Amino acid sequence: MSDINRIQERINFCIKGELWEQLPKFFEDLHPADIAEIINHAPASSHTKLFELIDGEIKPDVLAELDDQVEADILEELTDEEISDIVEEMAPDDAADVLGELEDQQREGILELMEQEESEEVRELLQYDEDTAGGIMTPDFVAVPASMTAAEATDYIGSLDIDEPVYYAYVVDDGGRLTGWIQLWELLKHGNRSRTLEELAEKETISVHTDADQEEVARLASKYDLSALPVLDWKNKLVGRITMDDIMDVIEDEASEDIFKLAGSSESELEYNSPLHATRSRLPWLLITLATGFVSVLLLNSYHAYLSFSHAVILGAFVPVILAMGGNTGIQSSTLVIRGIALGTGHTKNIPKILLHEISAGAIMGAICGVVFGLYAHFVIGREPTAFSSSYLAVTVGAALFSAMAFAAVFGAVVPVILNRMKIDPAVASGPFVTSSNDILALLIYYGVTFMMIGIGS
Structure with a gap:
């Protein structure tokens, strides 16, 4: 039996015995996804209690992994200030998913409590339907002007504060329109340091518009083996990207939806x-x-x-x-x-x-x-x-x-x-x-x- 399974067994034993004071030390050794799985399978009456015992630094990550109904149960017990503090630390797309499930009045109140920069990013995402490319994209991406050299682009990218991993830099023109992409390791090659991105960038770019159905997003990512997919508005301006974790979630959701429909259920x-x-x-x-x-x-x-x-x-x-x-x-x-x-x-x-x-x-x-x-x-x-x-x-x-x-x-x-x-x-x-x-x-x-x-x- 693996260490994680042993820890999970001990946590389940503590939950059944209501030995709440012993749980925090076990949570310290688990990944947020494992903690979320434990909460998902715990009795509904203990969801909020378990969430309260988690270290504050990982609460945003755990909340993002919870099932929708469990997440709703926990949010119902939290104050707007507590929700605001948590979603501020989440990736913008995850924060939008959480707030999108709330009533309009409560959502607006929480957005007002958030820092302006984070609040604006989430508002931008909330305008899109949740099952579209715009609804699952993140506004965290790297866009560099085509006129930059590889050396300048490397320095610029190194100065950015980005929450999610980046493997590509998207090349844009002066109007922010996507013209190509380049892998980061290409920027690090010594022979490319003085060359412009206009010369180095791959011009054939697979992209989607903000209103593309998430099923089409998953199909394109699977067909072309993409780890991220750029998202454009109808002026072809780059507005976000869809990362592999969200693509995998879409594939799982679409497959589950079809399976349930085949059985006449949901x-x-x-x-x-x-x-x-x-x-x-x-x-x-x-x-x-x-x-x-x-x-x-x-x-x-x-x-x-x-x-x-x-x-x-x-x-x-x-x-x-x-x-x-x-x-x-x-x-x-x-x-x-x-x-x-x-x-x-x-x-x-x-x-x-x-x-x-x-x-x-x-x-x-x-x-x-x-x-x-x-x-x-x-x-x-x-x-x-x-x-x-x-x-x-x-x-x-x-x-x-x-x-x-x-x-x-x-x-x-x-x-x-x-x-x-x-x-x-x-x-x-x-x-x-x-x-x-x-x-x-x-x-x-x-x-x-x-x-x-x-x-x-x-």
């Missing part, structure tokens, strides 16, 4: 223990699923009206398999397309190609599964006395499964593309939506193929 369930909150998150999709279940029941009753009892019994026995295989095929297809959309691999630009790919994949999988299922129906179910011959039964259920899976593959691929073009998050197309829709469509296909193959119906 990430807020991680922060609330209330069964009522879980119900509010999950119930809407379950009600939609229930509604499609009503439709399925109506379809079954309608079809059974045209079937004898013996026909209905034997055909009904295969319905669960048809529905399950169609639903799973649709989920696989939609998940692939949603991931492609998230990665920007062009899935929205060539719908015919998508259809051809999914029809082919669905047809191959449907053919294999249809043959296996048909053989099962022939040799296992067909041995028993039924209303159909074993050969008819095998061909019917095999063809129905093939058709249902082929259609489900196409349906699962096309729906996310359509939603994405309608500016609706395609992640909602998977999970309950695709599964429920495929249940109805699979029933229609199954009984349609059944009537066609064995000549039943009016």
